[in-house]
Amino acid sequence: MAEPTPVQLDELVKTAVAIRERAYAPFSHFYVGAAILDDQGRVFAGVNVENSSYGLTICAERTAAGAAITAGAKEFVAVAVATPGAAAPCGACRQFLYELGPQCAVLLVDSDSGKVVRTAPLDEFLPNGFRLGR
Template structure:
């Protein structure tokens, strides 16, 4: 699903296409692709597109995220995407990143973002 989303990315400036697929606790998969903008700061990453689509559909708990990015080696999620993940992911959620050539890395979200700022920092419980 992440590779298919990558093919739909809109990246006319960087040519760096990214696709993501997040699996909700109920098994539903939501996808997203990066959408670049001439005003670069308004570019939206694939991971955030997938997560916001899931949240907009009512999802709040997630089981896994796959990101398809990079050619020779997998591209890792940026800091902004990691922060958005911290809002919804527990430390044990698996994150899989895969390149177009098939190289794959897998880690738990807690490894990707070892000291996240999340709802607990504001005294809030999980949703």
């Protein structure tokens, strides 16, 4: 896997923070933006989308991953997640991202300051993640 450049990581963080305002979170008011960098250098953004049937809510990380996969991405290199307080992805998102990026860099971004609070490989967030046939 190619290492992301500082310029790519900066773009990823800015994208995650900026896209956050498009989140649909009328129930929790917890707005999340995510941006994924693939191995081709492309960036894909996503936001959380809540639903009155709470189980149908989708997280920003999975929205961004869906956009990436739809565009033909085969490997995730990095993901930035922007939330107030720099929250980590939920367990479902960790597993979802693991499929195409077990070693991808995860950048936790405080959306209020725009600063990266923590960076670590995804497999530190999800040790012993599950993948079939890869």
